[in-house]
Amino acid sequence: MRSSKVIPQKFKAGFLSFLGVFPILATVIFAAYVLVMKDWKEFDEKIILKWLLVVVGLLATSELVERFQILSKIERTTEETCDKAGETHNQITNLQDLLYQGYQIVPGVVGPIVISHVNGEKVTRHLIENYTDRLSKKKDVGSKQYPVQYYINFKRCDIEGELTELALVIANMIKNEKCSFTKIAVPDTGIRFGAKVASLFQKPYLQVAGSHIPHYDFIGQPPSTRDEIIIISDVTLTGYSSLELPIEKIRNCGGKVKHAFVLVERTDLYLGGTKGPRDSLKDLGVNLHSCLQFSDDELKSIFESRNASRQL
Numbered sequence: 001m002r003s004s005k006v007i008p009q010k011f012k013a014g015f016l017s018f019l020g021v022f023p024i025l026a027t028v029i030f031a032a033y034v035l036v037m038k039d040w041k042e043f044d045e046k047i048i049l050k051w052l053l054v055v056v057g058l059l060a061t062s063e064l065v066e067r068f069q070i071l072s073k074i075e076r077t078t079e080e081t082c083d084k085a086g087e088t089h090n091q092i093t094n095l096q097d098l099l100y101q102g103y104q105i106v107p108g109v110v111g112p113i114v115i116s117h118v119n120g121e122k123v124t125r126h127l128i129e130n131y132t133d134r135l136s137k138k139k140d141v142g143s144k145q146y147p148v149q150y151y152i153n154f155k156r157c158d159i160e161g162e163l164t165e166l167a168l169v170i171a172n173m174i175k176n177e178k179c180s181f182t183k184i185a186v187p188d189t190g191i192r193f194g195a196k197v198a199s200l201f202q203k204p205y206l207q208v209a210g211s212h213i214p215h216y217d218f219i220g221q222p223p224s225t226r227d228e229i230i231i232i233s234d235v236t237l238t239g240y241s242s243l244e245l246p247i248e249k250i251r252n253c254g255g256k257v258k259h260a261f262v263l264v265e266r267t268d269l270y271l272g273g274t275k276g277p278r279d280s281l282k283d284l285g286v287n288l289h290s291c292l293q294f295s296d297d298e299l300k301s302i303f304e305s306r307n308a309s310r311q312l
Helices: 003-040 045-102 120-131 162-177 194-201 240-252 277-283 296-311
Strands: 132-141 146-152 183-187 205-208 228-236 256-266 287-294
Touching: 120 132, 120 162, 120 256, 120 287, 120 296, 132 296, 146 228, 146 296, 162 194, 162 228, 162 256, 162 287, 183 194, 183 240, 194 205, 205 240, 228 240, 240 256, 240 277, 256 277, 277 287
Parallel strands: 183 205, 183 228, 228 256, 256 287
Antiparallel strands: 132 146
C-alpha cells in the first residue's frame, strides 16, 4: 500500500516546493525590474501603487503556499503514522493470542493472570532453615500455657527475592484450591508480601488492623457485603491475632470469609492438648490451608542443626 503512493507523493512534494519558491523568486525579479526601470523613466504614482499591490499579492501567495506545504506535510505524517499504527496493532493482536495461550485462568479472578509454579514446601523449608530464631526465654501460648521458644522470622526476608518466592507459594496454594474471592486480606501485624500476592491475582489488597490499634479496623477501604475475602498470613500459632480477629472484623462489615492461607501452621497447641488454629477456624466456618506444619521441638532441631553447620 505504501509503495503505490511513493511516486505521487514525491511529485506532489516537488510541485509544492516549486509553488513555495516561485512567488518569492517572482517577487525578487519584479522588485529588481522596478528598480531598473526607475532609472530609465519616471513612473506615475498609480503605476507604483499597482506594482506594490502585485508584490504584496505575490508575498501573500508565498505565505499561502507555505501553509499549504505544512498542511500537506502533516497529512503525509498522519498517513505514515496510521500505517505504522496498523502494523503495530497487528503485532499486538498476535502477541495477545500468544499470551492468552499461556495464561492460567483462576476461578473468581477477572481476566487472565500468570502465576509461576514453585515448589512451595521446598521454598518454605529452605527459608525456615535460614530464618528460625530463638527467644531468650520460653513464651506461653494458649489457654493451657503451652511454652514455645523458637519462631520463624520471615520479616528478615529480602524484599525482591525471597518475599517474591513466598508470595508465589501462597498464590499457588490459592490457585490449587480454586477459591472464588474478590479481595485479599492481610493482618497488619503479619506478612510483608500481601500486596505481591494481590497483584498476582489482580485483586484489591485489604489490610486489617490488629487489636492494638483502637477505633480502626481497616487500613484502606473496608469490605462490603458483596466481598468474598481470603486471608493470608505467614505463620499462625494460636490463630487469634492473625486470623480470628481479622475474620471477625471483616464479617462485622458484612464481608464473607471461607478460606485462610498460611505458610506455616504451628502444631504446639495441638500437642498441648488444646484447640489449635485449624480447630478454631473450623468453628468459624473457615478452612485453614497451610504449606507446612512445625512444632517447637522441630524448629529447635532446625535451629541447632543450622548453627552447628555454621560452626564447621
